[in-house]
Amino acid sequence: xxxxxxxxxxxxxxxxxxxxxxxxxxxxxxxxxxxxxxxxxxxxxxxxxxxxxxxxxxxxxxxxxxxxxxxxxxxxxxxxxxxxxxxxxxxxxxxxxxxxxxxxxxxxxxxxxxxxxxxxxxxxxxxxxxxxxxxxxxxxxxxxxxxxxxxxxxxxxxxxxxxxxxxxxxxxxxxxxxxxxxxxxxxxxxxxxxxxxxxxxxxxxxxxxxxxxxxxxxxxxxxxxxxxxxxxxxxxxxxxxxxxxxxxxxxxxxxxxxxxxxxxxxxxxxxxxxxxxxxxxxxxxxxxxxxxxxxxxxxxxxxxxxxxxxxxxxxxxxxxxxxxxxxxxxxxxxxxxxxxxxxxxxxxxxxxxxxxxxxxxxxxxxxxxxxxxxxxxxx
Amino acid sequence: xxxxxxxxxxxxxxxxxxxxxxxxxxxxxxxxxxxxxxxxxxxxxxxxxxxxxxxxxxxxxxxxxxxxxxxxxxxxxxxxxxxxx
Numbered sequence: 001x002x003x004x005x006x007x008x009x010x011x012x013x014x015x016x017x018x019x020x021x022x023x024x025x026x027x028x029x030x031x032x033x034x035x036x037x038x039x040x041x042x043x044x045x046x047x048x049x050x051x052x053x054x055x056x057x058x059x060x061x062x063x064x065x066x067x068x069x070x071x072x073x074x075x076x077x078x079x080x081x082x083x084x085x086x087x088x089x090x091x092x093x094x095x096x097x098x099x100x101x102x103x104x105x106x107x108x109x110x111x112x113x114x115x116x117x118x119x120x121x122x123x124x125x126x127x128x129x130x131x132x133x134x135x136x137x138x139x140x141x142x143x144x145x146x147x148x149x150x151x152x153x154x155x156x157x158x159x160x161x162x163x164x165x166x167x168x169x170x171x172x173x174x175x176x177x178x179x180x181x182x183x184x185x186x187x188x189x190x191x192x193x194x195x196x197x198x199x200x201x202x203x204x205x206x207x208x209x210x211x212x213x214x215x216x217x218x219x220x221x222x223x224x225x226x227x228x229x230x231x232x233x234x235x236x237x238x239x240x241x242x243x244x245x246x247x248x249x250x251x252x253x254x255x256x257x258x259x260x261x262x263x264x265x266x267x268x269x270x271x272x273x274x275x276x277x278x279x280x281x282x283x284x285x286x287x288x289x290x291x292x293x294x295x296x297x298x299x300x301x302x303x304x305x306x307x308x309x310x311x312x313x314x315x316x317x318x319x320x321x322x323x324x325x326x327x328x329x330x331x332x333x334x335x336x337x338x339x340x341x342x343x344x345x346x347x348x349x350x351x352x353x354x355x356x357x358x359x360x361x362x363x364x365x366x367x368x369x370x371x372x373x374x375x376x377x378x379x
Numbered sequence: 380x381x382x383x384x385x386x387x388x389x390x391x392x393x394x395x396x397x398x399x400x401x402x403x404x405x406x407x408x409x410x411x412x413x414x415x416x417x418x419x420x421x422x423x424x425x426x427x428x429x430x431x432x433x434x435x436x437x438x439x440x441x442x443x444x445x446x447x448x449x450x451x452x453x454x455x456x457x458x459x460x461x462x463x464x
Contacts, residue, residue, distance in 0.1 A: 031433070031434075031435040031436075033435050033436060033439065035439050037443060048435050048439060050434065050435040064435065064438075066439075130413060131412065131413025131417075132413065132417070133413050133414070133415060163452075165452075169430070171415050171420070171423060173415060174415050174419045174420065174422055174423065175422055175423075177423055177428065177430070179430065181453055181454070182453070183452035183453050184452075185451060185452055222450075222451060222452060224450065224451065224452040224453025224454075225453055226453035226454050228430070230428055230430060232422040232423070232425065232427075232428055236425070236427070237427065238425075238427045238428055242454070244450070244453045244454055245453075246450035246451075246452075246453060248450075250449075252449045252450065254448070254449065254450040256450065256454070262427045264427055269426075269427065277444070277448055277450065279448065279449050279450055281449075282449065303446075303447060303448060303449050304449050305449075307448070307449075309444075309447065309448055311444075323426075336433065336436070338436065340440060340443075342443075342447065344447060344448075366447070368447075370440065370443055372436055372439065372440075374433070374435065374436060376433065
């Protein structure tokens with residue numbers, strides 16, 4: 001099982017902000033992507049295929065098929081469980097209906113893995129206003145999860161998720177566009193990992209500590225406010241800055257910044273990005289508890305620890321079908337490769353796999369590489 | 380009197396919900412002169428200015444961030460599943 005967080009599945013292509021070119025349906029395109037994540041003893045790879053096709057002047061359909069093939073011997077797994085492999089399959093369908101300046105979107109997402117099933121329904125409305133300088137999008141999503149255990153067929157818990165989103169896209173000048181995005185997500189149900197444990201001081205144990213199952217609150221509400229601006233530089237390049245403030249009822253507060261630079265050169269387009277994320281820990285997170293059942297709620301999930309995360313991205317796009325010429329039914333074709341190097345420093349989560357004496361374990365650091373290679377065709 | 384009070388509270392709630400909708404609907408109907416004319420948007424229409432040029436890729440990388448960090452939402456896209464362990 002690898003799905004532990006209740007995530008509202010609202011993809012950009014199902015409930016995203018409107019296009020800069022307002023009052024039009026999204027472009028018809030197909031994408032075939034291979035993704036690979038390597039880091040912290042975990043390898044996840046697989047394909048993702050997306051197809052978007054218009055039907056008449058007012059309707060557009062989208063479908064996406066995505067697979068994660070997971071091989072995990074992560075720090076959590078090697079310290080409290082056994083390495084495992086598994087597969088997750090996700091598919092989604094969506095429909096856009098354009099009427100005047102209004103675009104309505106309906107979406108359905110299904111995700112399945114051996115011990116976790118998730119279903120999400122998405123609805124959004126976008127309205128272009130003020131001479132198409134402004135696009136306002138309101139979105140809502142409802143999701144249901146079923147949590148199981150691979151070692152216990154009788155184990156079954158449920159979650160429900162609701163997502164409320166408002167986004168505003170605004171053309172500010174002929175060189176500058178900005179977006180503001182606000183999202184509230186509420187979860188209710190079984191939110192913790194049925195396999196994961198917390199550790200507590202145990203003088204009776206040779207190593208000085210023992211483990212017990214983690215226990216999370218059954219509700220969580222988060223609010224996130226993101227602001228993004230993209231600027232067209234005088235020599236045909238683009239610069240984008242983004243900031244997000246995040247807060248939730250588990251007392252995690254976060255700040256995320258990113259800066260992206262895009263530079264075309266002949267048929268190539270180069271992109272560099274730096275992203276930085278800093279967060280406080282959940283109120284019930286402890287690397288080690290003073291005793292068994294010390295608090296009402298307890299967790300040692302490293303993602304709930306205070307942490308800082310830095311990502312360095314390089315991406316290159318090659319236009320093998322020039323958009324000015326086209327080729328047969330295709331208007332444009334690109335081949336893309338990107339590498340994201342991710343470094344996460346945990347401020348309280350310690351690496352107990354080193355065998356260091358209790359209290360002297362080093363703080364854990366995760367380094368990961370994320371590779372993507374994909375072909376995109378517009379028709 | 381209690382019923383009247385409840386009704387008043389309900390009315391206030393309904394107005395609070397409907398007011399933003401009515402304001403937006405009203406504003407949308409206004410004929411504000413766009414300060415960036417359609418023929419001045421060639422640079423914004425350039426592919427390098429696309430806020431999300433590759434949705435399939437953006438969705439995937441957001442999914443990675445959500446799996447590895449405690450925060451979620453607000454950045455536009457999110458994926459399902461997470462490979463959290």
